[in-house]
Amino acid sequence: MRWTAAKDYTGVVTTLVSTLEEIRGKVQGGERISNEDALWLWKNAGDAELRELAQVVRARFVAPMACTYMIMRIVNYTNVCVAQCDYCAFYKLPGQDGGYVLSQEQVFAKLDELLELGGDLAAFNGGFNPHLPIDYYCELFAAIRARYGDKLEFYALTIAEFMYLADHAKLTYAAAAERFKAAGVRWITGGGSEILTEDFRKRHSKFKYTVAQYFKAQRALVDAGLKTTATMVIGFDETIAERIEHLDRTRQFQDETGGLASFLCWTYKPYFTQIGGIEISTSEYLRHLALSRIYLDNVPRIRTSVLTQNERALEGLLYGADDFDLPIEDEVTQKAGATISLNFDRILAFAKELGYTPSYRSVTASA
Numbered sequence: 001m002r003w004t005a006a007k008d009y010t011g012v013v014t015t016l017v018s019t020l021e022e023i024r025g026k027v028q029g030g031e032r033i034s035n036e037d038a039l040w041l042w043k044n045a046g047d048a049e050l051r052e053l054a055q056v057v058r059a060r061f062v063a064p065m066a067c068t069y070m071i072m073r074i075v076n077y078t079n080v081c082v083a084q085c086d087y088c089a090f091y092k093l094p095g096q097d098g099g100y101v102l103s104q105e106q107v108f109a110k111l112d113e114l115l116e117l118g119g120d121l122a123a124f125n126g127g128f129n130p131h132l133p134i135d136y137y138c139e140l141f142a143a144i145r146a147r148y149g150d151k152l153e154f155y156a157l158t159i160a161e162f163m164y165l166a167d168h169a170k171l172t173y174a175a176a177a178e179r180f181k182a183a184g185v186r187w188i189t190g191g192g193s194e195i196l197t198e199d200f201r202k203r204h205s206k207f208k209y210t211v212a213q214y215f216k217a218q219r220a221l222v223d224a225g226l227k228t229t230a231t232m233v234i235g236f237d238e239t240i241a242e243r244i245e246h247l248d249r250t251r252q253f254q255d256e257t258g259g260l261a262s263f264l265c266w267t268y269k270p271y272f273t274q275i276g277g278i279e280i281s282t283s284e285y286l287r288h289l290a291l292s293r294i295y296l297d298n299v300p301r302i303r304t305s306v307l308t309q310n311e312r313a314l315e316g317l318l319y320g321a322d323d324f325d326l327p328i329e330d331e332v333t334q335k336a337g338a339t340i341s342l343n344f345d346r347i348l349a350f351a352k353e354l355g356y357t358p359s360y361r362s363v364t365a366s367a
């Protein structure tokens with residue numbers, strides 16, 4: 001039975017209960033929820049009900065009170081970008097004051113500091129810099145692999161940057177993937193996705209790639225044997241239907257390829273951006289995490305964002321997440337208002353207070 005307009009209060013309650021029971025039956029029976037179910041849950045389920053259903057799916061992948069984390073650094077190797085996304089407070093146009101490109105020595109200094117702080121994962125994220133040839137990247141990544149071997153793993157680029165570089169070098173995605181593999185790259189993450197609907201792209205990042213191109217590139221990475229992830233950012237002006245469309249595309253891609261190691265959602269930071277806005281509440285973020293965990297029944301790891309939610313991100317463990325980063329730097333989100341704490345013990349204590357036992361997950365072990 002579905003939600004229908006009922007004339008009296010008793011009728012409304014009866015319909016709500018029976019619809020929830022129907023969806024609960026699906027989730028408990030291992031059946032996939034539909035987009036309509038997801039929308040219904042978002043509109044009608046309480047926090048406790050979302051948590052309960054998310055825990056059912058979570059338990060298929062990880063022991064109930066277990067969770068994992070990594071210490072990582074986002075290395076923003078250049079802030080020069082021609083994409084001009086209107087939600088970005090990080091970029092400088094070519095020739096504009098304040099634009100930079102990091103040298104190999106500057107990157108090494110950042111990676112050395114990461115190792116000193118107990119981390120072993122770096123994620124490279126910059127802009128669409130027309131002055132940087134693909135050789136800059138291949139030489140940088142080869143030098144990192146030569147210097148650090150398996151002591152440290154790195155997410156080489158986001159898919160958005162990968163696409164720009166391939167186009168700029170006039171290479172197919174498959175050929176570009178092979179170039180990066182030869183340079184020692186193992187991972188290219190699903191970053192730059194934000195909200196994967198064509199309409200959202202047109203509204204906010206019309207110089208970026210289409211959603212269809214995004215998945216074409218990600219498929220080429222998977223086919224080339226590179227590892228990848230799914231990401232999502234909420235809290236712009238996207239509708240709930242757009243959020244569900246994003247989840248739908250992600251689930252379909254995973255059905256077709258099995259290539260997504262994890263799903264990470266974070267929240268838009270509106271400070272100093274062109275479009276501005278107001279941050280969504282942590283409670284809305286947590287509800288979305290739960291919905292993602294329930295919906296993405298084929299993605300093994302759901303990650304919660306300490307970078308944008310600080311220690312309150314750990315409540316995401318109650319809402320179906322099982323993994324998180326402790327970041328030491330990310331200029332992109334920091335420029336738009338994110339704050340980072342290096343007091344890892346305090347953040348981990350928060351997870352323990354919730355009853356979870358966090359254990360360090362070295363991405364180098366799965367490299």
Ligand code: SF4
Pocket residue numbers: 081082083084085088089090091126127128160205208
């Ligand atoms: S979000 Fe990324 S691609 Fe868009 S303008 Fe900022 S740096 Fe460029």
